[in-house]
Amino acid sequence: MLPEMTCWELLDRLHWMLGERHKDAMYEGVITGGDDDTVSGILVANEPSVEAIRLAVATGKNCILCREHPFYLYGEYLSVGLADALADDPVVKAKRQLIEDHHLLIIRLAALWDTARPKWFSSALARELGWQPEAGDPGDQWTTVYCNIPRTTLSELANFASARLEAKTLRMVGDPNQPIARVAVIHGFAFPTLVLNHTLQDPVVDCIVTGNTPEVDHCTTYIRDAITAGRRISLVQVGYDKSDYPGAVELTKWLKNALPGMPIEVQPPPQELCWLA
Amino acid sequence: MSMSRRTFGQGVGATMLLNGGLARGLATAPERLTAEQVVQRILNKVASEKPIIQFPGLDTDSFKYGDPATSVTGIVLTFQATFEVLKKTVQAKKNFVISHERMFWEQLDDVRTLKHDTPFEPADSLETEGVFLAKRRYCEENGLVVWRFHNHQHMLRPDPIIAGLLARLGWQGYVVPVPQQMIAIACSIPEAPLKEVARHVARSIDSRNVRVIGDPNLPVKRVGLGAHKLLEILKPLQSFDVVLMSEPQDCDAFPYLRDGFSLGLPHPKGLIAIPHERFEEWAEQDAPAWLRPLVPEVPIEFISAGDPYWVLPSKA
Numbered sequence: 001m002l003p004e005m006t007c008w009e010l011l012d013r014l015h016w017m018l019g020e021r022h023k024d025a026m027y028e029g030v031i032t033g034g035d036d037d038t039v040s041g042i043l044v045a046n047e048p049s050v051e052a053i054r055l056a057v058a059t060g061k062n063c064i065l066c067r068e069h070p071f072y073l074y075g076e077y078l079s080v081g082l083a084d085a086l087a088d089d090p091v092v093k094a095k096r097q098l099i100e101d102h103h104l105l106i107i108r109l110a111a112l113w114d115t116a117r118p119k120w121f122s123s124a125l126a127r128e129l130g131w132q133p134e135a136g137d138p139g140d141q142w143t144t145v146y147c148n149i150p151r152t153t154l155s156e157l158a159n160f161a162s163a164r165l166e167a168k169t170l171r172m173v174g175d176p177n178q179p180i181a182r183v184a185v186i187h188g189f190a191f192p193t194l195v196l197n198h199t200l201q202d203p204v205v206d207c208i209v210t211g212n213t214p215e216v217d218h219c220t221t222y223i224r225d226a227i228t229a230g231r232r233i234s235l236v237q238v239g240y241d242k243s244d245y246p247g248a249v250e251l252t253k254w255l256k257n258a259l260p261g262m263p264i265e266v267q268p269p270p271q272e273l274c275w276l277a
Numbered sequence: 278m279s280m281s282r283r284t285f286g287q288g289v290g291a292t293m294l295l296n297g298g299l300a301r302g303l304a305t306a307p308e309r310l311t312a313e314q315v316v317q318r319i320l321n322k323v324a325s326e327k328p329i330i331q332f333p334g335l336d337t338d339s340f341k342y343g344d345p346a347t348s349v350t351g352i353v354l355t356f357q358a359t360f361e362v363l364k365k366t367v368q369a370k371k372n373f374v375i376s377h378e379r380m381f382w383e384q385l386d387d388v389r390t391l392k393h394d395t396p397f398e399p400a401d402s403l404e405t406e407g408v409f410l411a412k413r414r415y416c417e418e419n420g421l422v423v424w425r426f427h428n429h430q431h432m433l434r435p436d437p438i439i440a441g442l443l444a445r446l447g448w449q450g451y452v453v454p455v456p457q458q459m460i461a462i463a464c465s466i467p468e469a470p471l472k473e474v475a476r477h478v479a480r481s482i483d484s485r486n487v488r489v490i491g492d493p494n495l496p497v498k499r500v501g502l503g504a505h506k507l508l509e510i511l512k513p514l515q516s517f518d519v520v521l522m523s524e525p526q527d528c529d530a531f532p533y534l535r536d537g538f539s540l541g542l543p544h545p546k547g548l549i550a551i552p553h554e555r556f557e558e559w560a561e562q563d564a565p566a567w568l569r570p571l572v573p574e575v576p577i578e579f580i581s582a583g584d585p586y587w588v589l590p591s592k593a
Contacts, residue, residue, distance in 0.1 A: 047532050050539035072507055074528045082508045082529070089511065090544070091537045098540075162589055169488055171586040189528055193382045197406050215524045215553045219382045220585050221359055222408060228360035229411040237586075240527035273531050276588060277475035277487035277549070 005262065007063070007105050008035035010042075014109070017258055018116040025111035026075035033105030039063045041263035044252045046244045048106050052267050053098055061263060063105040065255075067113065067188075067244060070095065070106050076191075113251060119145050121187035121247030128246035129164055129209070131183065144186045144199050154178045154207065154234045161209065167242045169274045173223050174234025180206040187211060187243045192218035200226060200233065207234045211243030245269050310574050312373050312422040313345035315352065318571045319375075323429045338429050341380040342413065343422030349373045351575050354565055356558040356582040358423050360412050365580045367419045374423045375568075377430060377438075377561055378553070381409060386425070430560070437567070439502065441559030446481045448500075458512050460502040471495040471519060475549050478521065482555040486586045490534050491519065491547025505553070507533055519547035523556030554582050 005013075007030060015021070021028065031048075041061030045052035048066040056064055071092050073079045086092045099106065113120050117138055122145040126133045133145035152160070155176035162170050183206065184199040190210040196219075199208055213220050213235070223235045252266035341358070351371030355362045358376035366374050379386050381403070403409045416423065431438060439460060443449050451464040466474070472493035479487040501513025503522035507529040513520045514534070525531070530548065537545040558581060565577040 047535070049532060050536045054539075068528065068532060072529050072533050074526070078506055078508075078526055078529050080508075082506075085508050085511055090515070090542055091533060091540060094540045094542060095536055158589055168592070169588070171486060171588055173585055173587075176587070189526070193403060197403060197408070200407070212527045214526070215585060216357060216378045217382060217384060221357060222382045224585055225360040225382075225412055226408045228364065229408050231408070240531070270535075273490050273535055274488040274550075275490075275493070276485065276591060277472070277479040277489050 005039045005259075006035065007033060007037045007039060007107070010039050010063070010259075011035075011107065013259070014112065018112055021109060021112035021115055027069050027073040027079065028108045028111055031070055031106045031108050032099050033063075033103065033107075037062070037103070037105050039105065039262070042255065042259075043265060043267060044248050044255065045267035046248050047241065047270065048108075049270070050095055050098065051270070053095075053102070053104060055267060056104065057102045059263075059265065061265075062103060063107065065251075066106060066108050067110040067248075069108055070099065074189075113247065114143050119143055120250060121244060122185045124246035124250040125187045125209070125243050126183075126185040127250075129161060129185075131185070133185065142195065142198055143188075144184050144195070146202060146205065147183050147185060149181060149183055151179060151181045154180060154236070157183075157207065157209075158236055161236060161238055165238055165242045166269075167239050167272060169239055169272060169276055171237045172235065173220060174207070174227060178206065178232065178234050180234070182206050184208045185210070187247055188240060189213070193222045196222055200231060206232060207236060209236045209238065211240040212237050239272065239274075241270055242272070309348045310572070311346050312340070312343070312349055312424065315349055315373065315375075315572050316340075316345070316424055319426065319568070320429065322571055323432050326433055336385060337379075337427045338425050341376070341386045341423040341425055342416045343420070345422065345424075347372065347420065347422045349422075349575050352565075352568065352572065352577045353580050354561045354568065354577065355580050356554050356561050359582050360408075360415070362580050362582055363412065363415060363419075363421060363423075366421065369578060369580070371576065371578070372420050372422060374421060375426050375564075376423060377425070377427055377557060379425065380423050381412070437560040437563060438557045441561075441563050442556055444563075445559045446478065453499075455501070455513075455516070458501065458516070459504065459509055460513075463502060463513070463517055464500040465498060466500055468496050468498040471497050471547050471549075474500070474519065478549055478551065482551060484552060484555045484584045485588050486552055486555070486584060488525075488550045489548065490531065490550075491538075495519070495547050497547070506530070510548075514545035514548070516544070517546075519549055520545075521549045521551070521556075523551050524553035525550040552584055552586060555584055558582060 042063045043056040043061045044065050046067040048064045048070040122143050123133045126147050131147035131149050133147050154174050158172050182204050188211045190213045248266050255264050352373045353366045353371050354375050357378035358374050358380040448464045451466045452462050453465050455463045471491050474497045475489045497518040499517040501517035501520045503510030503513050503520045505524045510520050534545050562579045565579050
């Protein structure tokens with residue numbers, strides 16, 4: 001017998017356990033479906049992709065808990081004008097129809113996952129890489145976690161992360177031979193410059209491992225300038241999806257304990273979309 | 278000239294120069310060439326090709342550091358005034374940097390506004406942080422002046438940014454007009470599989486940091502061009518076999534492509550994503566030849582900002 005739970009009750013339960021998500025979170029909450037819809041099962045998928053929708057339907061789950069927006073509205077500057085531009089887009093139309101045909105609930109809670117403590121997604125990425133994140137200040141708003149790691153070089157670390165995460169399109173900034181013993185891990189999109197600047201306030205961090213950063217704004221160039229200014233630092237971008245997936249796995253384990261009896265599974269790791277020429 | 282933190286970042290806007298500030302500079306210093314005189318010559322050249330009033334958002338182009346009245350000893354053109362480019366400028370005994378992209382990691386180079394970048398982070402500013410201060414101090418100690426030449430440069434016809442890239446790719450002869458697109462040209466190239474086209478791009482721009490999305494064997498004949506955000510590549514993705522873009526954001530463009538493929542729709546088909554610097558720097562490499570007739574008095578050279586990334590070797 002499944003626990004009877006509506007969408008509203010699910011959200012209420014999650015917020016009761018984890019606290020409120022940031023009041024300024026953009027494009028979050030219930031994106032498709034309604035508060036009164038009964039939840040038959042939950043698929044945790046960072047990206048509520050068409051693949052994820054089909055998996056949810058095939059496994060009898062009508063709810064996808066996600067980090068991303070089904071219609072590509074990340075938030076911030078990236079989404080300015082995008083919703084209007086996508087109004088008649090064939091990809092969005094077909095996806096919207098698929099969602100409606102199957103009466104799917106899609107709930108985006110990226111800000112809630114990032115507000116919850118201890119830091120979920122960055123810690124999960126660090127643990128996936130075999131590192132132990134330090135306990136942080138509970139009041140710390142940043143998503144960065146810090147790890148002391150066995151002494152290595154940037155080149156060795158990049159190769160290690162590539163193998164461990166099964167990622168082939170990592171991008172690095174810095175001297176390949178730079179010694180590294182302390183790493184800042186930031187899941188997802190390390191943005192804006194203040195996030196990177198805050199990380200450098202730890203005087204012995206050698207390397208930032210993240211999913212992705214913008215290049216000329218808020219930004220990779222800041223790290224390049226820090227290197228020229230004399231800071232011993234480097235940057236490893238493992239890929240946005242790759243950096244977030246360990247967090248989805250840990251979140252799923254937590255949900256299974258928090259919602260006993262509810263069918264819950266995590267989407268298998270998505271294949272790396274890019275390849276290098 | 279030492280600029281206070283409060284006055285720094287306000288710069289001297291190009292629009293102010295056009296409103297008479299420069300005329301005074303010309304009248305008072307006929308025997309020496311100042312940075313603002315160089316800028317005025319550039320703006321006059323741009324204005325002679327297209328009325329400036331028709332182009333929005335010219336506030337990107339302003340002095341980012343230094344006194345516009347500084348006598349110019351030499352000019353460096355670059356894609357971005359990174360700290361390393363500034364050091365190479367001093368080594369080259371030049372003191373005026375003309376940079377296509379921002380100097381301080383923000384669209385308008387106003388670090389005071391960076392605290393507004395996101396609601397998720399504590400109110401703060403980069404005004405007092407170490408890298409900013411070190412870069413600024415270096416400019417001050419070496420008498421550097423930095424001016425941004427972005428939107429005005431894109432006003433030139435043909436747009437030198439696109440022309441420079443196409444020349445590098447050897448695709449000048451394949452250009453077709455696409456007036457409804459943000460970048461109003463595309464390329465109709467001899468048909469080849471996506472993997473071959475992508476390798477050609479990588480070789481041409483001298484970078485291994487070329488990320489590709491799509492079936493490696495996809496036949497590619499029509500290549501659209503795009504900027505950086507999903508919003509800016511939607512139309513070409515829906516119109517062409519592949520879109521060549523720079524600095525994509527994994528979190529908006531990539532999921533869109535993944536879904537398009539899963540749905541089996543005719544478009545989008547593919548994407549070739551290269552670094553911002555590798556897409557645009559060729560224009561700056563060509564820019565000294567464009568600028569020398571306007572500013573014959575001082576030496577002018579190009580300094581590369583360089584591909585910011587390195588990638589791991591491919592594994593078979």
